[in-house]
Amino acid sequence: MLELRPSCENCDKLLPNNSSEAMICTFECTFCVDCVNNVLQNVCPNCGGGFEKRPSRPVNCLTTNCIENYPAKKEKKLRPVNMEKYKIVQDTFKGIDPHKR
Numbered sequence: 001m002l003e004l005r006p007s008c009e010n011c012d013k014l015l016p017n018n019s020s021e022a023m024i025c026t027f028e029c030t031f032c033v034d035c036v037n038n039v040l041q042n043v044c045p046n047c048g049g050g051f052e053k054r055p056s057r058p059v060n061c062l063t064t065n066c067i068e069n070y071p072a073k074k075e076k077k078l079r080p081v082n083m084e085k086y087k088i089v090q091d092t093f094k095g096i097d098p099h100k101r
């Protein structure tokens with residue numbers, strides 16, 4: 001199950017469950033869409049993978065699988081990207097389609 005991390009790991013922008021700006025990689029590294037497009041160039045600093053829009057968890061509990069029963073994570077995982085260290089990762093992956101990395 002997705003952790004639904006509470007904020008962007010780079011700039012700390014809040015990304016609640018209902019946000020349309022939350023992006024995740026396959027390891028659930030979570031960034032805002034601005035950081036993904038303008039800072040990371042769709043390369044995850046931790047794994048090199050691409051990002052997809054994070055799905056929201058329903059607020060309606062009809063199925064019982066909802067945000068009330070499975071709340072978003074509360075602890076932030078803030079770890080601003082060290083662009084110097086990240087450069088080799090970005091340069092290696094950015095020119096390759098995310099599905100072929």
Ligand SMILES: [Zn+2]
Nearest residue numbers: 008011032035
């Ligand atoms: Zn951000």
Ligand SMILES: [Zn+2]
Nearest residue numbers: 025029044047
């Ligand atoms: Zn990642």
